[in-house]
Amino acid sequence: MLFSPLALKRICVPILCHGTAARFGSLAREGLILQSASSNVYENLAVEDWIHDHMDLEQKSVLFLWRNSPTVVIGRHQNPWKECNLRLMREKGITLARRRSGGGTVFHDLGNINLTFFTSKKKYDRMENLHLVIRALKSLQPYLDVQTTKRYDLLLDGKYKVSGTASKLGRTVAYHHCTLLCSADSSLLPLVLYSPYDGIHSNATPSVPSLVQNLSHAHPSLTCEAVMDAVAKEYSFLYDDKPIIHVVDPSDEALFPGITPKIKELCTWDWIYGKTPKFDVQKTFQILHKDIVVDGNITMSIKNGHIESCSLALPSHWLSARHSSELQESLVGSKFCPREIIFLVTTLLRSYPDDDDVHTKWNLICEKFVAMM
Numbered sequence: 001m002l003f004s005p006l007a008l009k010r011i012c013v014p015i016l017c018h019g020t021a022a023r024f025g026s027l028a029r030e031g032l033i034l035q036s037a038s039s040n041v042y043e044n045l046a047v048e049d050w051i052h053d054h055m056d057l058e059q060k061s062v063l064f065l066w067r068n069s070p071t072v073v074i075g076r077h078q079n080p081w082k083e084c085n086l087r088l089m090r091e092k093g094i095t096l097a098r099r100r101s102g103g104g105t106v107f108h109d110l111g112n113i114n115l116t117f118f119t120s121k122k123k124y125d126r127m128e129n130l131h132l133v134i135r136a137l138k139s140l141q142p143y144l145d146v147q148t149t150k151r152y153d154l155l156l157d158g159k160y161k162v163s164g165t166a167s168k169l170g171r172t173v174a175y176h177h178c179t180l181l182c183s184a185d186s187s188l189l190p191l192v193l194y195s196p197y198d199g200i201h202s203n204a205t206p207s208v209p210s211l212v213q214n215l216s217h218a219h220p221s222l223t224c225e226a227v228m229d230a231v232a233k234e235y236s237f238l239y240d241d242k243p244i245i246h247v248v249d250p251s252d253e254a255l256f257p258g259i260t261p262k263i264k265e266l267c268t269w270d271w272i273y274g275k276t277p278k279f280d281v282q283k284t285f286q287i288l289h290k291d292i293v294v295d296g297n298i299t300m301s302i303k304n305g306h307i308e309s310c311s312l313a314l315p316s317h318w319l320s321a322r323h324s325s326e327l328q329e330s331l332v333g334s335k336f337c338p339r340e341i342i343f344l345v346t347t348l349l350r351s352y353p354d355d356d357d358v359h360t361k362w363n364l365i366c367e368k369f370v371a372m373m
């Protein structure tokens with residue numbers, strides 16, 4: 001043996017193994033450890049889909065380690081407008097992704113590790129995986145106080161959440177994935193996970209907010225790199241194997257044949273926003289125009305992320321019923337998205353090229369719409 005069983009080895013899969021991922025079979029005995037070379041959430045979620053759909057998880061288990069650049073990840077059945085501050089995220093360039101597993105919304109950045117445990121459905125055991133993570137953390141800091149909860153969170157010092165769990169069960173295979181906060185931006189996290197949008201009525205899955213803390217706060221040695229290596233070592237002990245991490249490039253079609261359409265689907269508006277369970281928006285607002293305050297009300301139904309119906313109530317002495325219903329009608333069918341609303345209103349304004357009054361009023365109403373997104 002060229003390296004000690006405790007020394008972790010990282011190898012780059014494409015160098016070792018050209019050709020299709022069926023060859024993972026020859027690399028893997030019982031447990032295979034993969035680490036993503038990408039910090040793109042859509043690519044990493046697509047690797048999860050690919051492993052779930054294509055690997056023989058009856059014969060071997062897989063641990064996938066990955067990190068993302070700043071991203072908010074919502075659960076499969078959630079409403080992003082209820083869960084996060086989309087406006088702030090657009091301003092800061094924070095990505096939004098919808099995953100295939102259920103559960104709540106979490107924030108990721110390079111200070112957060114994601115661990116996906118793939119097994120056959122028979123071997124699926126979230127507590128066992130979380131205990132493995134605890135053993136890994138204790139191998140680095142023996143006195144660290146980390147515990148599991150009934151919700152499969154990991155708590156530090158009995159009160160701070162450092163890990164959240166979600167899972168997806170297929171017919172014969174399953175995966176459990178969890179986060180691990182090592183050194184994430186803890187001041188940005190609560191800001192992006194706060195929704196400023198009110199008046200949304202929905203049956204979508206709500207998140208369960210907790211106090212969070214980074215593991216590096218408990219001890220500076222708990223960096224992402226150290227924790228990932230420790231988890232990989234514990235995982236390989238489980239399979240009595242050499243601790244080898246295979247570094248993979250998710251965009252490598254030779255390694256993951258057919259992954260490109262999976263990545264593309266996860267990036268689409270129709271997946272990220274369009275899969276939001278149907279919801280209603282009801283909002284009263286005030287418009288200040290020529291030193292008078294005008295009271296208004298908007299009611300909308302949103303289905304598949306698109307405005308299915310829209311009713312705008314404004315005093316008819318301020319905006320004529322005709323102008324009000326023209327605006328309403330043009331919005332029906334549109335995506336519930338600021339860019340599309342601005343485009344539609346701009347197009348509508350062209351039908352009244354010389355009417356400054358209608359222009360001003362429609363623009364003021366448009367601002368109120370956009371503030372809801």
Ligand SMILES: Nc1ncnc2c1ncn2[C@@H]1O[C@H](COP(=O)(O)OC(=O)CCCC[C@@H]2CCSS2)[C@@H](O)[C@H]1O
Nearest residue numbers: 104105106107163164165166177178179207208209210
């Ligand atoms: N990164 C991270 N880790 C742990 N806890 C977090 C994180 N970000 C936010 N939170 C806290 O958890 C709640 C939401 O808790 P809730 O229990 O509602 O949801 C979850 O935990 C989902 C975990 C999903 C894990 C997947 C693994 C790979 S892709 S995402 C949120 O309001 C914050 O208080």
